[in-house]
Amino acid sequence: MIRYAMVIDTKLCIGCGDCVVACKTENKVPAGLNRDWVVEATTGTYPDLKTEFRSERCNHCTKPTCLYACPTGATYRWAGTNIVLVDPDKCTGCGACIAACPYDARFVMPEGYVSKCTFCHHRVDKGLDPACVSSCPTRCMHFGVLNDPNSKVSKLLASRPHKALLTETGNEPQVYYLI
Amino acid sequence: MREEILTTVRANPKVDPHVATWGWQVIADLFLVGLTAGALIFTALVILGRREDQYGFTARRLPLVGLISIGLAMTFLFLKLTHKIVFWRFFGDFVPTAVMSWGAWLLQLVIAAILLLTLQGLRSGYPGLAGPLEKFRIGTLALDFAERYRRAVAWAGVVLGVIIAFYTGTMMSSLDARPFGSSGLMAPLFLASGLATAAAVVMIGTRSAEERLLFSRILFGAMAFKVLLLALTLASLANGSRVQIESVQMVFGGDYTRLFWLFFVIPGLLVPLVIEALRLRGKRSGWMIASPVLAIYGAYMLRQLVIEIGQVSGYVHYVNTYNPALLDLLR
Numbered sequence: 001m002i003r004y005a006m007v008i009d010t011k012l013c014i015g016c017g018d019c020v021v022a023c024k025t026e027n028k029v030p031a032g033l034n035r036d037w038v039v040e041a042t043t044g045t046y047p048d049l050k051t052e053f054r055s056e057r058c059n060h061c062t063k064p065t066c067l068y069a070c071p072t073g074a075t076y077r078w079a080g081t082n083i084v085l086v087d088p089d090k091c092t093g094c095g096a097c098i099a100a101c102p103y104d105a106r107f108v109m110p111e112g113y114v115s116k117c118t119f120c121h122h123r124v125d126k127g128l129d130p131a132c133v134s135s136c137p138t139r140c141m142h143f144g145v146l147n148d149p150n151s152k153v154s155k156l157l158a159s160r161p162h163k164a165l166l167t168e169t170g171n172e173p174q175v176y177y178l179i
Numbered sequence: 180m181r182e183e184i185l186t187t188v189r190a191n192p193k194v195d196p197h198v199a200t201w202g203w204q205v206i207a208d209l210f211l212v213g214l215t216a217g218a219l220i221f222t223a224l225v226i227l228g229r230r231e232d233q234y235g236f237t238a239r240r241l242p243l244v245g246l247i248s249i250g251l252a253m254t255f256l257f258l259k260l261t262h263k264i265v266f267w268r269f270f271g272d273f274v275p276t277a278v279m280s281w282g283a284w285l286l287q288l289v290i291a292a293i294l295l296l297t298l299q300g301l302r303s304g305y306p307g308l309a310g311p312l313e314k315f316r317i318g319t320l321a322l323d324f325a326e327r328y329r330r331a332v333a334w335a336g337v338v339l340g341v342i343i344a345f346y347t348g349t350m351m352s353s354l355d356a357r358p359f360g361s362s363g364l365m366a367p368l369f370l371a372s373g374l375a376t377a378a379a380v381v382m383i384g385t386r387s388a389e390e391r392l393l394f395s396r397i398l399f400g401a402m403a404f405k406v407l408l409l410a411l412t413l414a415s416l417a418n419g420s421r422v423q424i425e426s427v428q429m430v431f432g433g434d435y436t437r438l439f440w441l442f443f444v445i446p447g448l449l450v451p452l453v454i455e456a457l458r459l460r461g462k463r464s465g466w467m468i469a470s471p472v473l474a475i476y477g478a479y480m481l482r483q484l485v486i487e488i489g490q491v492s493g494y495v496h497y498v499n500t501y502n503p504a505l506l507d508l509l510r
Contacts, residue, residue: 017187032503037189039497042182053186065356071279072268090268093261095200096279102356102494104198107191112262166494168420169355 002081003062003146004119006133007153007162008055009178012140015040015053019132019141023057026120026131033107035117036132052179055132055141058105058117059165059173060084069100074114078121082174085121088113102169119143146174183497190503198357198490204259209347209482210376211252212286213369215293216344217377218245221397222296223336226329234393236385239304242296244380249290278353282346288335289343295332298325344370351485359426360489362415368408368481375401376478379451379471398474399455406448409481426492435488443484447477 015038023029023036036057044050062082067075074090075097077083086097086106091113098106098114106116120130124143128134133141144153156162157176164173193199218241225231231238260266269283298321301309312318325332348369351360378398385391416427430439454470 015186020187033191034187034189037185038187040184040186042184043180045180049180065354068276069279069353071274071277071283072265073272073274074268088262089265090271091262092266092268093263094259094279095205095261096277098194098198098200099354099490100356104194104493104495107194108200108261112260112264169494 001062001077002079003174004060004081004083004124005144005146005153005157005174005176006057006119006130007142007144007156007176007178009140009142009156009160010052010054011178012138013038013053013055014138016137018135018137019055022131022135023117023120026123027118029115030110033109033115035105035115052177054165054177056103056105056165057132057175058084058101058119059103059171059175060117060119061171061173063170063172065100065102065169065171066097066106069096071096078118083119083121083124084116085118086114086116088115102166102171103173185497185499185501188501189497189499190501196497196499198493201486201490202259204255206479206482206486208252208256208259209350209369209486210479211248211255212289212347213344213373213478213482214376214380215245215249215252215289215373216340216347216370217373217375218242218248218380219289219293219296219336219340219343220374221377221381222300223333223340226296226299226333227337233387234385234390235304235387236390237381237394239300240384241377241381242293242300243305243308244384245293245377246290246297249286249293253286253290278346278350282343282350285339285343285346289339292332292336292339295325296329296336298322299329299332302326340373341370344373347373347482351489354489356493357489358420358422359416359429359492360485361423362412362419364408364412364415365485368405368412371401371405371408372478372481375405375474379474379478382471383468395455395458398471399452399459402448402452402455402474405481406452409444409448422492422494426488429488429492430484434491435484439484439488443477443480446473447480451477 017038020036029035039054039056042049042051060082064084067084072090072092074087076085078085093108093112106114109115129143133143142153144151146154160178162176162178164176189195221237222242225234225238274280345366348366352363352365355361375398378394378401381394382391413427416423429435451470451474454467458467
C-alpha cells in the first residue's frame with residue numbers, strides 16, 4: 001500500500017485557519033460543514049503551560065474503522081493507497097462510519113451521503129499537494145509518501161519528534177504533528 | 180490541565196458538539212428486532228417441545244407480533260437513512276468486517292423464518308386472517324407449506340433468534356469509538372433483553388393462566404440475568420480504557436445519572452423484577468400487570484441509553500464556542 005501522510009509542524013502553525021478556507025474553496029464544501037478545523041491545545045499547569053495549534057482532519061488511517069464498519073462498501077481506499085474516500089452512489093447514510101470514526105471527522109452532506117477530507121486526491125493524482133498544504137502561509141504543512149525514505153515527510157519524521165492523534169485506538173492515523 | 184479549543188468553525192450537524200447520528204429510529208429498530216428475536220425463540224421452542232396446545236398464544240399468535248415488529252423495525256431503519264435512494268446497496272455487497280452488513284443479510288432470513296412461523300399458526304391463531312388468505316390458491320399453499328415444515332423452521336428460528344439478538348448488541352460493541360456501548364457483554368445483554376420483551380408480550384397477550392405463569396418465570400429469569408449482565412457491563416467499563424472509564428462516569432454522577440437510575444434501572448429493571456418475584460411467591464393482584472409493561476419500557480430505555488450515552492462518549496471533546504445560529508445572520 002502506498003502510504004500518503006501529512007506532517008504538520010506545530011512549532012510553525014499559528015492557527016490562522018487558511019487551511020480550512022482553502023479546503024472549503026477547493027472542495028466546494030457547503031456552508032456550515034467542515035472537512036478540516038484548527039484546534040488550540042493548552043496543556044500543563046500554570047505557569048508551565050504549553051500551547052500548540054493543530055490543523056486537524058480525517059487521518060486516513062491505515063486501519064480505518066470507518067471503512068471496516070461501512071456495510072455497503074461505499075467507503076474505500078483510493079488506488080492502492082491509504083487515502084480513504086466515500087462513494088456517494090453507494091453511501092446510504094446509515095451513519096455506521098460516523099459512529100466508527102474516533103476522530104469525528106465525518107459528516108452528512110445536504111444530499112444525504114457522508115463526506116470527509118479526501119487528502120484532495122484529485123490534486124494528488126496530478127502530482128499536486130492538497131489545497132490546505134498548498135495554501136499554508138507559514139509552510140507548516142507537508143504532504144508526501146511515507147514509503148519513500150527520501151520524501152520530505154519521511155525525512156521530517158526521521159529527524160523531528162512527532163506524534164499522531166489517538167494512536168491508542170489502533171487505527172494507525174497518517175496525519176503527524178511535529179512537536 | 181488539558182484544554183482543546185476550536186479556533187475555527189466546526190459545527191457539522193449531528194457530529195458537533197457530539198455525535199448524534201443515530202436517533203429514535205435506530206433505537207426503535209434495535210428494540211423491535213430484539214422483540215422479534217424473542218418471539219422467534221419462544222415460538223420455536225414451544226413448537227419443538229410439542230407444547231402448541233398448552234402454550235397456544237406463543238405458538239400461534241406471538242409470531243405475528245414478531246412479524247409486525249420486524250416490519251416496523253425495517254421501516255424505521257429506512258427512515259433513518261439520509262441517502263434513501265440507494266438503500267438497496269445494503270444488498271449489493273457483503274462486507275464481512277461490517278456488522279451492519281451481516282445484519283442486513285441475516286434480517287432477510289429472520290423475516291422469512293418469522294413469516295413462516297406466523298403462517299403456520301394463522302389458521303388456529305388468527306382464523307379471521309387465514310380465511311381471506313385461503314381464498315387464493317397461493318395463500319392455501321403457503322399455509323400448508325408453513326404447517327408442514329414448521330419444525331424445521333422452528334429449528335432455524337431458535338438459531339436465527341439468538342444470532343439476530345446478538346447482532347443488535349454486537350452493533351454497539353463493535354464501535355470502539357463509542358466507548359459506553361463498546362463491551363463484549365452487549366450481545367448477551369441484548370439477547371436477555373429481547374427474551375424479556377417477548378416474555379412480557381406473552382404475559383400481556385395470553386389468556387391462559389398456565390402460559391402466564393411460565394412466562395412470568397421466564398421474565399423473572401431474563402430480568403435477573405439482565406440486571407447481572409448490566410452490572411458486569413458497568414464493572415467492565417469501569418475497569419476499561421480511559422475513554423471507557425470516562426463514559427461510565429456519565430451514569431455515576433455525570434449528566435446521565437438521573438436518567439439511567441431513576442428512569443431506567445429502577446422502573447425498567449428492578450420494579451418488574453420485584454413484582455415477578457412476588458408473583459412467583461404466589462401473590463396475585465391487578466396492579467401486577469404493570470410488570471410486563473415496565474419490562475418492555477426498560478428494554479426500550481436500554482437501547483435508548485446505550486445509543487445515546489455511547490454517542491456522547493467518545494475520544495474527541497473540543498471546547499466549541501461557535502454558535503451555529505450566527506451562520507443564519509450571514510445568509
